[in-house]
Amino acid sequence: MYEPIIEIRNLTFSYDSVPALTEVNLRIARGEFIAVIGPNGGGKTTLMRLILGLLEPQRGQVHVFGEPPGNNPARIGYVPQHSNTTQGFPASAEQVVLMGLAQGKRRGFRFTQAEREAAEHAMRRAGVLDLRHRRLNELSGGQRQRILIARALITQPELLILDEPLSNIDPYGRQCILETLTGLDSNTTVVMVSHDLGITANAVTGIIAVNQFAIATPGAKLTPAMLELMYGTHEAGCPVHALLQQLVDSSNIDSTSLESNKANPTAQECHHEPH
Amino acid sequence: MNLTDLLQQTFLQHALIASLLVSVTCGVIGALVVVNRLIFMAGGIAHTAYGGVGLAFFLGAPVLPTAGIFTAGAALILGALTQSKRERTDTLIGVIWAAGMAFGIIMINLTPGYNVGLMSYLFGSILTVPTHDLWVMLGIDIVIVSLTMYFYRDILSFSFDPDFARSRGIPVRWLYFMLLIMVAEAVVIMIQVVGLILVIALLTLPPYLAERHTKSLVGLMVASGIWSLVFCIGGLAVAYQFDLSSGASIIATACAVYLLFISGQIVWQWLLTHRKSPA
Numbered sequence: 001m002y003e004p005i006i007e008i009r010n011l012t013f014s015y016d017s018v019p020a021l022t023e024v025n026l027r028i029a030r031g032e033f034i035a036v037i038g039p040n041g042g043g044k045t046t047l048m049r050l051i052l053g054l055l056e057p058q059r060g061q062v063h064v065f066g067e068p069p070g071n072n073p074a075r076i077g078y079v080p081q082h083s084n085t086t087q088g089f090p091a092s093a094e095q096v097v098l099m100g101l102a103q104g105k106r107r108g109f110r111f112t113q114a115e116r117e118a119a120e121h122a123m124r125r126a127g128v129l130d131l132r133h134r135r136l137n138e139l140s141g142g143q144r145q146r147i148l149i150a151r152a153l154i155t156q157p158e159l160l161i162l163d164e165p166l167s168n169i170d171p172y173g174r175q176c177i178l179e180t181l182t183g184l185d186s187n188t189t190v191v192m193v194s195h196d197l198g199i200t201a202n203a204v205t206g207i208i209a210v211n212q213f214a215i216a217t218p219g220a221k222l223t224p225a226m227l228e229l230m231y232g233t234h235e236a237g238c239p240v241h242a243l244l245q246q247l248v249d250s251s252n253i254d255s256t257s258l259e260s261n262k263a264n265p266t267a268q269e270c271h272h273e274p275h
Numbered sequence: 276m277n278l279t280d281l282l283q284q285t286f287l288q289h290a291l292i293a294s295l296l297v298s299v300t301c302g303v304i305g306a307l308v309v310v311n312r313l314i315f316m317a318g319g320i321a322h323t324a325y326g327g328v329g330l331a332f333f334l335g336a337p338v339l340p341t342a343g344i345f346t347a348g349a350a351l352i353l354g355a356l357t358q359s360k361r362e363r364t365d366t367l368i369g370v371i372w373a374a375g376m377a378f379g380i381i382m383i384n385l386t387p388g389y390n391v392g393l394m395s396y397l398f399g400s401i402l403t404v405p406t407h408d409l410w411v412m413l414g415i416d417i418v419i420v421s422l423t424m425y426f427y428r429d430i431l432s433f434s435f436d437p438d439f440a441r442s443r444g445i446p447v448r449w450l451y452f453m454l455l456i457m458v459a460e461a462v463v464i465m466i467q468v469v470g471l472i473l474v475i476a477l478l479t480l481p482p483y484l485a486e487r488h489t490k491s492l493v494g495l496m497v498a499s500g501i502w503s504l505v506f507c508i509g510g511l512a513v514a515y516q517f518d519l520s521s522g523a524s525i526i527a528t529a530c531a532v533y534l535l536f537i538s539g540q541i542v543w544q545w546l547l548t549h550r551k552s553p554a
């Protein structure tokens with residue numbers, strides 16, 4: 001049965017007068033693994049923040065679990081973009097994971113045995129149980145990212161939102177993170193912002209391309225419309241075209257779709273200086 | 276005069292009690308200021324407190340409560356401005372910082388007579404803390420520690436990652452304002468000890484020294500409090516021994532320990548490097 005977890009209708013959002021998202025319509029069902037892709041500054045993080053309720057829509061509606069965002073914080077796990085603000089913070093890995101329990105209700109600075117067991121379970125799922133007593137600033141970027149994933153998993157969320165969890169992570173770390181995500185319960189919906197569609201291609205059940213507007217498609221296959229939305233159109237032979245070809249190859253897209261862009265009279269010119 | 280006789284003196288007993296009370300505040304608020312990167316903000320709030328001191332002199336009102344209310348109000352204004360104009364945070368802090376000082380100076384100018392006690396609020400005077408100020412300090416300590424314990428989990432999550440905390444339903448905005456008011460009250464009771472000009476050193480040096488050896492925020496608070504007490508008592512001893520200003524002696528002691536610590540680290544690193552590399 002199709003059960004929408006996220007429903008977005010006619011969503012529009014601007015920063016001052018600069019539009020970030022315009023007339024976005026999306027539906028994401030339970031159990032899906034969605035990759036959100038798009039160029040830098042295209043509005044991916046803004047979209048995630050609107051879904052989480054960290055930003056208010058200026059027009060349109062966002063519903064998560066059939067309610068306004070922010071009504072069900074315990075059912076949503078969030079892994080923000082990796083940031084250096086966590087550097088030097090006086091906390092062990094276990095304490096960071098326990099922070100995932102805070103929901104503005106529980107009090108005091110002692111965590112119960114049950115809470116520690118929940119943290120242990122989440123750390124085991126994220127493959128970082130052996131790091132539990134290490135200080136955060138003793139860990140590598142990949143290890144820290146997996147600790148943040150464990151923090152998001154501690155409440156066993158039905159919806160997991162990850163904002164570029166694979167950026168600046170080495171291939172082994174990426175593989176570990178993907179294994180964690182693909183090993184989640186089939187009822188868990190995953191929405192992951194990612195620049196690297198190649199590594200996620202085997203895991204995703206759908207793609208959303210975002211560049212002010214949004215286009216969604218099932219499966220791990222990019223469509224010509226998505227490519228045009230994200231990167232415009234480019235003539236064969238230019239470096240951007242070659243990069244797009246790589247993207248197409250990694251997502252198993254039908255390569256003839258790129259050929260169709262060749263004949264597009266609005267194709268962008270590709271300027272590059274010879275070395 | 277031997278130590279036992281000295282400890283019988285009321286002024287010294289008050290100084291030691293004040294050291295203890297201030298160290299509690301210093302440990303809790305210093306740790307929160309450092310992990311939330313609010314050092315410049317705390318500096319701004321501390322200097323704005325001078326406006327409250329000036330207002331108290333002008334009105335002939337008790338200094339600590341007046342400065343407490345004035346500084347809390349300034350901290351709330353600062354918080355509201357920095358929340359709405361994030362890209363101008365440092366400029367806004369600079370403006371409020373200077374405005375508070377200017378207001379205090381004008382209030383003092385308008386106050387008839389020469390205010391001898393004013394210097395003690397600028398540079399501290401732990402040896403002249405009256406009994407009623409100790410009670411005010413105790414009250415503020417109790418409020419700060421109780422609020423921190425009650426909201427500890429939320430404060431911990433908010434300090435580490437405000438976006439994540441908001442996504443978890445934690446009222447981050449209110450916690451931020453509560454933190455600023457606590458900073459304001461901490462500053463007000465600390466100006467008795469080290470003066471508002473030197474407050475920032477006593478808020479930041481103890482957490483800096485403590486953070487390398489703690490694995491939790493509460494641990495950082497306790498260790499910072501202990502360092503702060505060491506600095507206060509050590510500074511008092513130095514002030515007594517060499518007949519120096521107590522506030523400056525406390526900060527000088529803290530800075531000396533800090534420099535020793537940094538030097539020790541450099542020497543230790545040097546030894547480690549030379550032990551590893553073959554001759």
